[in-house]
Amino acid sequence: MKCPPALPMETERLAALAEYGLGSDRPLPSLDVVVRIAAHMFEVPVAAVNMVGDDHVFFAAATGFAGDGVDMSRDASFCAHAILQDGVMVVPDATLDDRFHDNPLVTGDTQVRFYAGVPLLSAGGHALGALCVIDTKAHHDFSADDRERLRELARMAADRMELRRVELFIERDRRPFAEPERRSPTAMIRFDEHGTILDWNDAAAMLYGYAVADGPDLTLELLAPERDRAGLRDLIARAVAAGSVDGMTMPPEVHGLRRDGTEFLLGFSLFCWRENGVLTFNAHLQDLSALRDEKDALKRLAGADVLTGVANRISFYRNAEAALTCPLGAAVVILDLDGFKDVNDTLGHAVGDGILCDVARRLTALARPDDTVARIGADEFALLLRGVTDTADARRFADAAAAAIAEPMVVGGFDVRVTACCGVAVAPQHAQEALSLIGNADLALSRAKHNGPGQAFVFVAALRMEAVARRVYNIELHRAVSDGEFVLFYQPQVDFADGSLTGAEALIRWRHPQRGLLSPAAFLPALERGPLAPTVGAWILDEACEQAAFWRRNGAPGFRMGVNLFGAQFRVGNIVDEVIAVLDRHGLPPQALELEVTENIVLDDDAVLDSLQRLHEYGVGIAFDDFGTGYASISLLRRYPLSRIKIDRSFVQGMVQSGRDASLVRALVDMARSFDLRTIAEGVETVPQCDGLRQLGCDEGQGYLFGVPMPAREFGERFDIGLGDEWVGWNVNRA
Template sequence: MSYADSIDIAERRRLDALANYRIAGSGPENRFDRICRFASELFSTRMAFVTLIEEDRQWFKACSGLDIEETHRSETFCDHTIRTDDVLVVSDARLDARFSGLPIVSGEPFIRFYAGAPLISPDGFRLGALCIADTHVRESFSERERRTLAGLAAMVMEHMELRREGIPQATAANFADATDLSLITVDPTGRVEFVNQAALDMFGFSREEMVGGSLDLIVPERFRAAHNAGLARVAAGGSSMLKGKTVEISACRKDGSEFPVEMALSIWHDQRGVGVGAIIKDISERRDRDVRLLRLASQDTLTGLCNRPRFEDLLREELARKRPLAVLLFDLDGFKDVNDRLGHGIGDSLLQAIGVRLPAVLDRNVTVSRFGGDEFAILIPGTGDPLVAQKTANAVIEAFKIPFEVAGHTFRIGASVGFSLAPNHGSDSEELIASADFALYRAKQAGGRVVRMFEQSMRNETLAKRMLRDELLRALNKNELVLHYQPQVTLDTGEVFGVEALIRWQHPERGLLSPAAFLPALEQSSLALDVGFWVLDEAGRQMAAWDAAGYPPIKMGINLFPAQVRAGDLARSVVDLIARYALDPRFLEIEITETVTLNDDDQSLESIQALRELGVGIAFDDFGTGYASLGSLQRYPLTTLKIDMGFVRDLLTKPRDAAITRALIALSRELGLKTIAEGIETEEQETALRLMGCEAGQGYRYGKAMPADEVARLFVQPVERQRIRI
């Protein structure tokens, strides 16, 4: 048997099945007309029709908005609809080659949009279709709408089954009990005429309780007046705003509990007057899911607190009400150490504990949010009183004075808080958060665990720093940054053994600027890495230039920014530098500060150790001026200890400074480190340091930091102390 023969047999069986229903050519029947009207109203289309596909023709059993009885089968949409079990959707028939030439597309009624669901018999034969159509293009037809149309097509098929079996139309309504769609129809007075089993199950009533009863049974009391007024308006010939729409409303079960439903309403007119029908779907699960999704979208997933986008939305809403408010920002002092030492898992558990404690100690009207990392925010609505904001900030700080017990660990961490007030410190959310951030920065500068309120000077200072950073970027790109070199001498002989490379800025308007004018802003910006590696490269280039000129090698001291050490690729950068300029690593000395050692992380230590293994010297700059412990001297592979000029300056007049200097020199000697005293200006200071056992020094007594071309004289003879201008 050929494929064509098998198709012919299948089509013959389909036509036989259709003939068994004895429906083709029959007169109008209200049951089918009502479904068409209902579908047209439900989907807001101009046309709806039930068609049956015979051998050569399409016959219209029922129509709404379309006055036609039959067409040739080749001139139909529905001939394509019955080829699959799926709903056929055509958004714009003019753009579909299958349908653009149909008379009902190119001529009256000028169909553009079409959707059809096949009428599938219990034996699986596709006999025709329930269709909706419109003269306007419809870009989308949702999956829910497809399912609803298919459900209505199944209802048409049930009608056809009942009709074939000869069941009286008065009892045919029972067909609806076969669908899981909840169906209700009411008369103009609001009395329930029909309800299917799915609706009875949904609302919890028996059929006897609902049919003939008022629709008020399922309408929450607070909505009944408006609902009855709408029904009365429709009964009097008016329109309903819900007609043809799918809306979400509240419904009421027999036990009085309310639940959300989705309702599609249809209104029709027949010989009895106005009829109203509704397809109702319980959307409790979907609403719960939406609530969960909304919660996920507005909550920080780790702590359960409000997240930043939601916080900003709430802030904008409060500002739109023209109400005063306060915004607090705070972060945690010591949290980074927890993550570095114990890992992010413990850190996350600590953040969760904070998320539980904070709301418990604050007023219920405030909103607590986690912005990310260890940064949090609080919104206090309805008050711009700085005392209220200060009180809340103090409560935060007090909350952190109680240790946190997490995973067998006890944590004592603090918080720094900055706050801003509306309308005094900003008129929009971005400005208020930025103002609070300025204040937080000032609190951190003050040592942490304190509260600061925003002041305009903070913004001015920050903007000035930002402008300075912008200028520094330009300076780097335009080669305005230069290195000067300060000699380092052996105190016993005055021989120059090295120089320290010090950055300067040749500003086009302000002249030569020392590091004090720009270094603080530079260290706090992302430019620190770029400038730091430029310094490294420029110093290496200069070493190679002196070597090429035939000068004897001297040690080059190069200062690092903390960001260079933290970046993790410092050792590779120095290896590349040595290779690029053919340098002897023994004459390179990298200077680190206490800021680097305070981080006390393995990555920084590994970077420094890798440099030392290359043969590069490691100098500890300004030791004793900050918080670095003696343990740093043990952990880091140092070669040189530099005594800060603050001790040297008053060495001869303050016994304490002399004692500290003497102790540092002795400590350095015991550890096998070279000692360099900075800031030597007088012969008396030099003599005292030499007698204490200090090996080397630098300072104005031996020369200020100078350009590279002035360093040449240092190579030919020891420093002539009597000629140095102090």
């Protein structure tokens, strides 16, 4: 547990705190409404105004909190950390935060998981404590708007605390309003035990619509509507009988009556003292009408998307939860606009915002009265269809929504067409909880987007299983990297002219602790798409070059190593500098390395082209893998700095039986030769295939005929390299 340090001006801060007269046995009732609003606004069980003392903390106000047995030391306090901040301190999940994961408030009976707090400052700028909201559940959705709302409530709390300080000052001085109090923005009224007004300040007179001079001619009852006067008389009578207002509960809500007869919601604090044997009262008043209007407006804003006016993500989740508690069921449709980023980039964000508003209007027009339309992401919308439990009906809604969006629109003088992909999930068959239902619709949306623009897809259980498998695989891949479970195997490459070994391709394998040795097909797609691709790619390059350097020093001086690159290696760091550094580290000449790339990596990417050009000029070989299987291979031969193409195994497998496949291989070889490129055929498994490729003019081969992918030691033993003896070469005739 990390204990919070003391502030640089701790002595001055504690002195400022003392001016408010607060303590664990002296709370401030006027703050109760603030914490109740906070708990309701953020839908959390606990909200509090927490003051930070020298070595302990105490509540000036709290709701939903049972304090028995709770550690109230300053070292354990979240608020003691919050007062060190300039803004709102948010802890989405305390169990994952290094400062609090072992805090007794987290590990003990209190079970704090979520905390958000904002410092409360004195008039002199000292942090006295914090207004905070707390939950036993983690919250990862506390937005910038939520932070601003918490700051607004903190300003309200600070104002009420400042009223308390001024009240104490007045109570101590016991004299008529001095100039600061008379000009104070806080409305103050001084009256006697009969309710006769003795004095009031400018703010109080203005609040009720009178002149300051009118005050001494009025009674307190005249400032209240008829229905509240009896309660006001009773409150004063009880204070007179007790000689104090300490311990008395103030009415949570009363009304004031202005001179023109209009009423307003009134909040007030009451103090009293005896002066020359006479009991004198001092009331501090606040017009709560504006606050209530602001609260209602904030409540509306909290559930609405600011740009489009439809429901926001939080409101959509709440409505979905409510819908699934009813027996009628519901469906969720999530829509994602295709290519919306390109619209923003080409037409500007103003047009983009107009499109989003138009889409929201179209979906609202399509929805039924009980349905919910929401914007849940930058260009994502969602429909909650109450009572729709048939997948066919839900799919029809999705198709209708997509069709409505696809209709032409004019925004900012531009004729625009957009399409949307849709994911559909239906309760109860696809899920019985709101988060699961929305998550399943999102998985269906991902599949729809994978199928192409304007597509819709209804959730199936296989999508969830695939997602779970990906998550497990991602966890295991991180472990594989950290524990060194990846290994390299090497498959030989031979020269068809004389059958000699020319090099090898480095191929990754995974020694899984439970499932044994896994081939790339089992994990490479997940690895390529994930964040570990650059790290693993760098390791493969370094490991393969180290092995190539060893073999070149120990019997195979002309050995060439082929290494496959991930697309992410071109996007993270500098691949050119990385390759050159690896070659220098292992003392390899550039021609000893051949980097293999595929069409999906190089296609239409100028940054990749530039990197490959620089590597080629340095002397590193560039091989185009799986040649002949893509859509732009011929154009790539012209644009990219290649040294070799690899003929895909699918053509090699059928060339002996199929004249068409043989003709295709011949055409590929001739085309490569015309570009002054060498060729290597993959998947060579039989002698007839080997002979046919040699006759067609293919330069090299790779496949099971020459050797399966094997560990480095087995490779060295088979080809007599790296074993201490002079290398005598190897050719296909010795196989």
